Amino acid sequence: MTLDKQAIAADLVADPDLIHFDNAGASLMPRPVLDAQLAHLQLEAELGGYRAEAERQSAIESVYDSIARLVNCQRDEVAVVENATVGWMMAFYALPFEPGDRILTAEAEYASNYLAYLQLAKQRDVVVETIPSTAEGEVDVDALRGMIDTRVKLIAITHVPTNGGLVNPVEEIGAVAREHGIFYLVDACQSAGQIDLDVDRIQCDALSATGRKYLRGPRGSGFLYVRRSALADLHPPVVDLFSATWTGPDSYELRADARRFENWENNYAAKLGLGAAVDYALALGLPAIEAEVTRLAAVLRERLSGIERVSVQDIGRRRCGIVTFSVAGIDAYAISDCLRQKRIHTSVSGPSSTLIDATRRGLPNLVRSSVHYFNSDDQIERFVEALGEIAATG
Ligand SMILES: Cc1ncc(COP(=O)(O)O)c(C=O)c1O
Structure with a gap:
């Protein structure tokens, strides 16, 4: 079963222009x-x-x-x-x-x-x-x-x-x-x-x-x-x-x-x-949700890995909708703030929230961009473009 993304979009209460990639923080409630x-x-x-x-x-x-x-x-x-x-x-x-x-x-x-x-x-x-x-x-x-x-x-x-x-x-x-x-x-x-x-x-x-x-x-x-x-x-x-x-x-x-x-x-x-x-x-069906979330996150990871100074920090054989990354020379909070000014929501995951893993891998603050099934490929493109500009000028 595939998802009816039009019907899903119609249930969104949020402004359709908002790019909400903070579903691991707090997602958007449907109508x-x-x-x-x-x-x-x-x-x-x-x-x-x-x-x-x-x-x-x-x-x-x-x-x-x-x-x-x-x-x-x-x-x-x-x-x-x-x-x-x-x-x-x-x-x-x-x-x-x-x-x-x-x-x-x-x-x-x-x-x-x-x-x-x-x-x-x-x-x-x-x-x-x-x-x-x-x-x-x-x-x-x-x-x-x-x-x-x-x-x-x-x-x-x-x-x-x-x-x-x-x-x-x-x-x-x-x-x-x-x-x-x-x-x-x-x-x-x-x-x-x-x-x-x-x-x-x-x-x-x-x-x-x-x-x-x-x-x-x-x-x-x-x-x-x-x-x-x-x-x-x-x-x-x-x-x-x-x-x-x-x-x-x-x-x-x-x-x-x-x-x-x-x-x-x-x-x-x-x-x-x-x-x-x-x-x-x-x-909607959890298998269909999982398939779409996983697909969007894979596209996002792929696109992020093509941006200069950006390092995707996810690990694991199997990965889901949470995509974390760092940008060389710019703190994650500054990135997340700049994105918010462009009406893109992300959050920051600091080392102390997963101390053992973060210490083992020497992780800095990470930008957490977490996608859901109501997000779109087009939003990913706009996100990547905005991030590319921030990384190039920061
Ligand atoms: C893995 C994990 N467990 C537990 C929690 C705590 O959830 P809650 O804030 O609903 O108590 C969080 C919150 O971010 C989380 O990411």
Whole structure:
């Protein structure tokens, strides 16, 4: 199935002249996602938040069905949360670590996840180790196999890092985790919405994602998947009267489903917006989305490599829609600012957001130009022309 780019363009709320290559930062919401939120905010203003929620109960519930379809799980394995970080942290801090336990992670791991490992290393004496990468840049699965022993408590992998198009082989890693019965946590923050995710194929126990990036959902939305068989052993790091019931003066009972990782108060407009975004992606089809995003990113990489002073910094055998580069002699922030003045949106990925990978490769600040299926070949040409001028005069 190919994408109907005209229909997709008609759903854009943004000015068609804007070149938005910051989909790894925050993408552009399509009209149905905006409308779902506006309608609910209107209802809240008219009826008050509690009545509005009651009126839209079945639509709110169907957000869980949509997410379950997106990642191929059951609805009771889904928690809808504020962002990817909250989802990831809920699963991570629920694990019963003991001193000496080992955590194995990727070199291109995201800063917030790594900071959580370091905190636990301090507090509970766990050991954090990075799995070496192959010469091409992704997690070396053979090296991972050689690192396994009975002390490995967690394998935690960022599917697509924040600093480039690398796609880690999460399914091959999942096979190793499953074989050894090791808890497997996947950060799918940058892959959800651009890569077809299937938690059974990946064989992960938990997976977190955000709304505002490739899913084109609202800010302040995200979700966590937790495998049903893992749920009973995971005690949320915080509980409230939604995640648990107060059953007696000295007792409480956790919810049986993944909503034990949620809490009571919610931004229902954002939740409905997230559901609309997931439905929008599902209607287009994730394989078709992935094919178009990958194609556009490959064209962009190719065109960038022809510009003097520009170095494409992506690694990996398989690469997705995030394209990072540097320009000799000009800082990435200056490049991104100049592009913004030409109505082109990019962002900057600094070394501290993926410190291990950036240190290993000696990376400077990188310009991150991340394309989505609603972008066009023509926009790439205009982008390359604008960048060529900046690089020539800078
Ligand atoms: C790989 C990765 N993981 C996690 C996050 C955190 O996502 P959120 O800001 O939604 O918590 C990001 C954000 O850029 C990211 O790139």
